[in-house]
Amino acid sequence: MRVSFTYALPFLEAGFGLLLLFVKTRKIGVWLIAIMYLFILTTFLKGVFGYAVIPLMAFNVLTLFLIFYNSKMKAKELFIINDLKIGVIYVITIILPLSNLFGFYDHILGFSYFSGKSKYGRIHFENKPDIQRLPNHIKNIVREYEEYYYIDLNEWSSRTIRVMVYLEIRVYKKIKSHVDSYLDNPNTHLELY
Numbered sequence: 001m002r003v004s005f006t007y008a009l010p011f012l013e014a015g016f017g018l019l020l021l022f023v024k025t026r027k028i029g030v031w032l033i034a035i036m037y038l039f040i041l042t043t044f045l046k047g048v049f050g051y052a053v054i055p056l057m058a059f060n061v062l063t064l065f066l067i068f069y070n071s072k073m074k075a076k077e078l079f080i081i082n083d084l085k086i087g088v089i090y091v092i093t094i095i096l097p098l099s100n101l102f103g104f105y106d107h108i109l110g111f112s113y114f115s116g117k118s119k120y121g122r123i124h125f126e127n128k129p130d131i132q133r134l135p136n137h138i139k140n141i142v143r144e145y146e147e148y149y150y151i152d153l154n155e156w157s158s159r160t161i162r163v164m165v166y167l168e169i170r171v172y173k174k175i176k177s178h179v180d181s182y183l184d185n186p187n188t189h190l191e192l193y
Contacts, residue, residue: 119192121172
């Protein structure tokens with residue numbers, strides 16, 4: 001059921017979002033989105049994962065009620081940009097996420113989070129003795145597979161802060177530099193998968 005819900009989520013969210021366009025269906029849309037967030041929160045709590053996003057989810061639901069619940073704005077008025085504040089909202093909520101389709105915006109913030117475009121990362125160690133130079137909190141996350149040693153960055157993130165790693169190559173490079181800072185002659189490489 002969880003897998004089905006995960007695949008259905010973008011379609012549910014988009015469908016419920018369409019209900020926000022019309023005054024007659026707006027309150028139903030607000031409640032359906034709030035219930036959807038409650039289901040997402042339940043899966044996080046049940047899976048003991050993703051606690052860092054709970055405040056953001058609460059903020060989203062609160063904002064949803066504050067902006068849309070009693071709004072009488074008609075759908076055609078939503079597409080009229082008549083002041084700076086509305087323009088900024090359009091840039092943040094529409095233009096930036098759409099620019100992800102062309103590689104100008106982060107996957108995690110745009111429409112590509114679960115699309116397969118995002119890449120996960122691993123740091124591989126060429127020399128086994130390098131691992132012994134790492135501090136314990138990093139050494140404990142090193143994995144071995146057929147005499148190859150690596151750190152899976154998503155596993156490391158989920159074990160330490162209980163959220164997925166931020167899925168951008170520049171973040172992986174920064175983490176790799178941090179790991180390399182503990183090594184005399186770093187001989188590691190970054191694998192994207």
